[in-house]
Amino acid sequence: MTYADVIVDISVEKLDKSFQYAVPKRLEGELKIGACVQIPFGGRKLKGYCVGLSEKPKIDPAKIKEIDGILQRDAGGEDVRVALAAWIRENYGSTMIQALKTVLPLRKSVKKVERRTIVRKAGREELISLLGESQRKKQVAKERLLKALLEEERIPYEWVTGKLGVSAQTIVSLEHAGALQIESTSSYRNPVKFQSGEEGWRDLSPRQREIVGTVLEDFDAGMRETYLLHGITGSGKTEVYLRLAEGMVQRGKQVILLIPEIALTYQTLLRFYRHFGDRVSVLNSSLSPGEKYDQIQRAKTGEIDVIIGPRSALFTPFSNLGMIIIDEEHENSYKSESTPKYHARETAEKLAELNGASLFLGSATPSVESYYRAMEGKYRLFRMTDRLTGGELAKTEIVDLREELKAGNRSIFSRRLQELLADRLEKGQQSMLFLNRRGYSGFVSCRSCGLILKCPHCDVSLSEHRGGKMICHYCGYVTQKPAACPTCGSRYVLGFKAGTQQIEEKLREAFPGIRTLRMDKDTTATKDSYEKILGAFADGEADVLIGTQMIVKGHDFPNVTLVGVLAADLSLGSGDYRAGERTFQLLTQAVGRAGRGTLPGAAVIQTYQPEHYAVVRAAEQDYENFYQEEILYRELGSYPPVEHLLAIQVFSVDEKRGEALAKVLSEQVKRSFPKERFAALGPSPAGIGRVNDVYRHVLYVKASKYELLVRIKDKLEETVSEMQLSRENVQFDFDPMNFL
Numbered sequence: 161m162t163y164a165d166v167i168v169d170i171s172v173e174k175l176d177k178s179f180q181y182a183v184p185k186r187l188e189g190e191l192k193i194g195a196c197v198q199i200p201f202g203g204r205k206l207k208g209y210c211v212g213l214s215e216k217p218k219i220d221p222a223k224i225k226e227i228d229g230i231l232q233r234d235a236g237g238e239d240v241r242v243a244l245a246a247w248i249r250e251n252y253g254s255t256m257i258q259a260l261k262t263v264l265p266l267r268k269s270v271k272k273v274e275r276r277t278i279v280r281k282a283g284r285e286e287l288i289s290l291l292g293e294s295q296r297k298k299q300v301a302k303e304r305l306l307k308a309l310l311e312e313e314r315i316p317y318e319w320v321t322g323k324l325g326v327s328a329q330t331i332v333s334l335e336h337a338g339a340l341q342i343e344s345t346s347s348y349r350n351p352v353k354f355q356s357g358e359e360g361w362r363d364l365s366p367r368q369r370e371i372v373g374t375v376l377e378d379f380d381a382g383m384r385e386t387y388l389l390h391g392i393t394g395s396g397k398t399e400v401y402l403r404l405a406e407g408m409v410q411r412g413k414q415v416i417l418l419i420p421e422i423a424l425t426y427q428t429l430l431r432f433y434r435h436f437g438d439r440v441s442v443l444n445s446s447l448s449p450g451e452k453y454d455q456i457q458r459a460k461t462g463e464i465d466v467i468i469g470p471r472s473a474l475f476t477p478f479s480n481l482g483m484i485i486i487d488e489e490h491e492n493s494y495k496s497e498s499t500p501k502y503h504a505r506e507t508a509e510k511l512a513e514l515n516g517a518s519l520f521l522g523s524a525t526p527s528v529e530s531y532y533r534a535m536e537g538k539y540r541l542f543r544m545t546d547r548l549t550g551g552e553l554a555k556t557e558i559v560d561l562r563e564e565l566k567a568g569n570r571s572i573f574s575r576r577l578q579e580l581l582a583d584r585l586e587k588g589q590q591s592m593l594f595l596n597r598r599g600y601s602g603f604v605s606c607r608s609c610g611l612i613l614k615c616p617h618c619d620v621s622l623s624e625h626r627g628g629k630m631i632c633h634y635c636g637y638v639t640q641k642p643a644a645c646p647t648c649g650s651r652y653v654l655g656f657k658a659g660t661q662q663i664e665e666k667l668r669e670a671f672p673g674i675r676t677l678r679m680d681k682d683t684t685a686t687k688d689s690y691e692k693i694l695g696a697f698a699d700g701e702a703d704v705l706i707g708t709q710m711i712v713k714g715h716d717f718p719n720v721t722l723v724g725v726l727a728a729d730l731s732l733g734s735g736d737y738r739a740g741e742r743t744f745q746l747l748t749q750a751v752g753r754a755g756r757g758t759l760p761g762a763a764v765i766q767t768y769q770p771e772h773y774a775v776v777r778a779a780e781q782d783y784e785n786f787y788q789e790e791i792l793y794r795e796l797g798s799y800p801p802v803e804h805l806l807a808i809q810v811f812s813v814d815e816k817r818g819e820a821l822a823k824v825l826s827e828q829v830k831r832s833f834p835k836e837r838f839a840a841l842g843p844s845p846a847g848i849g850r851v852n853d854v855y856r857h858v859l860y861v862k863a864s865k866y867e868l869l870v871r872i873k874d875k876l877e878e879t880v881s882e883m884q885l886s887r888e889n890v891q892f893d894f895d896p897m898n899f900l
Contacts, residue, residue, distance in 0.1 A: 162213060483520060806863075
């Protein structure tokens with residue numbers, strides 16, 4: 161006998177409660193996880209969702225009721241999301257509850273927005289009579305409202321209480337007198353703050369027309385594929401997304417557009433809003449709970465055609481999804497760092513399959529994984545190699561910082577970069593300076609004995625911020641920088657490496673009167689801060705925009721003709737097999753911000769490794785040759801995408817217990833799969849062995865077959881479940897983007 165676990169109330173608050181039902185013989189083989197079923201429940205017939213299948217009854221089999229039948233596909237698409245959760249659980253490792261909480265929109269009750277209107281009820285003669293009475297009694301507030309009602313039949317409630325200064329008590333008294341009535345209607349919160357106004361469609365280039373036409377023709381022919389667009393910076397990828405979305409909306413379909421950062425939402429949403437108006441909306445972490453709830457409700461009721469947002473927007477409850485578009489598909493932020501550690505790209509492929517939709521990926525620097533699949537014929541590849549403006553890619557120079565030091569230049573800025581900055585200031589053109597650092601400076605060390613000041617709870621260095629504060633960016637620990645070294649007593653305790661704040665200060669010293677804006681995690685912590693900074697820069701309120709990674713991704717500022725990349729090779733030292741790819745992508749994106757208008761652009765890459773292939777190819781904007789060198793490195797090292805990698809991560813408050821558990825799991829892998837081909841590495845302490853007083857150990861398993869890694873994960877989940885751990889936690893990360 162097969163048994164099914166069924167969730168009756170599919171709300172996040174009640175997901176932990178499932179009920180077991182027997183699967184009748186007629187439904188065996190037909191019932192799948194995610195299916196919508198009818199079940200007997202307390203004398204009633206209810207709808208539920210199958211979230212698990214097993215052959216083991218949880219209670220006396222005689223007390224288990226049978227499922228009545230499988231219902232047709234749920235109009236709300238909840239069966240699809242349950243099936244997607246089951247796929248995520250199987251392919252990434254988590255409980256079904258964790259997976260369901262990831263894909264299901266929050267149903268937490270949020271107070272509705274009420275729009276109240278004061279409506280004239282009495283005739284003019286009666287109002288004039290009441291007005292005269294108010295004037296005799298010198299009831300000035302009531303007099304103002306009655307005069308307004310004689311002029312307007314309908315008045316917004318907020319206008320009356322605000323502009324007219326009339327109290328709620330006065331309004332109620334006139335309502336009781338029969339002079340007016342209050343009408344209330346509920347409305348959705350709209351997070352989009354743009355002024356409405358249509359924008360004409362831009363003319364497409366022949367290549368853009370060809371790509372859009374091909375994808376829509378495939379859709380009409382019933383072909384559902386995954387497409388990869390490799391378009392150089394400034395080649396018009398967003399316009400292709402717009403036309404594809406337009407085509408889908410014309411066909412009565414809905415579209416999800418994923419973007420990697422909230423910072424990119426502003427310009428992208430503006431472009432889409434000018435074409436689709438209120439039929440487009442946004443979902444991201446900067447929205448209030450009420451705004452999020454309302455966008456989900458609008459999506460469910462079909463009031464939205466296009467939703468834009470980062471990774472989590474993938475789970476927008478559309479019932480008629482036609483296409484998922486992922487911009488900057490190479491970005492790390494598309495991989496979840498919390499359980500389940502799903503990747504939005506692969507999850508989007510599955511969601512598209514479940515909905516009969518198409519998937520369209522775009523990037524100027526495609527991920528090695530996506531390009532590898534395109535080379536193998538799994539994705540259909542398009543290329544766009546020309547800038548829409550007709551301009552050339554920025555002329556890029558590589559500056560060797562070792563030579564700068566030999567020449568006596570100890571400044572953060574190379575001589576060439578200073579020269580070009582002065583030139584842009586004189587011409588009234590804008591520049592961008594990119595630094596992959598956060599805060600006032602990086603780690604703090606003693607120049608005498610070499611001691612690096614670390615967090616007492618984590619094996620990471622503390623970062624210095626303004627006011628002498630030192631902060632751990634893993635657990636949030638804060639302390640003051642000591643006046644003397646705690647080990648040797650030296651007073652040479654200084655921050656090392658420049659941060660964005662220091663860059664801004666040094667720039668103002670070098671160029672008095674320069675107008676700067678800074679964009680990093682510290683300046684974008686408040687709501688709407690992204691839009692304010694980007695809007696100010698776009699309006700020419702600053703000569704230079706200084707920032708971290710968020711300033712080099714997807715932004716389009718026509719007056720920016722110079723990009724300076726400071727400490728370009730910091731990311732090459734991360735000890736990660738993706739270091740070369742990340743550096744190439746980052747530098748290419750940064751260089752691509754210059755010269756996007758009619759004016760020619762220039763870029764300066766400052767580095768200590770000018771000969772590294774990632775730096776050289778980025779300066780040349782040569783993805784093809786970078787890919788050939790990078791994929792050879794991946795083949796030699798048996799790294800993804802050539803082979804797959806499973807990280808088995810053990811977390812424990814007790815270091816010895818965590819180490820012992822990691823060894824047990826390592827032995828279990830070797831013992832359970834003796835005939836399979838794989839390589840087990842470790843276990844060992846993680847690169848950062850302790851965070852917030854939790855010790856971390858990791859074991860890596862390499863295999864050419866992803867399915868084998870899933871089987872290994874299943875076996876270890878079973879082992880961990882039987883051990884009934886209380887002080888340890890085990891997580892799985894397939895093809896990890898970041899290492900512990």
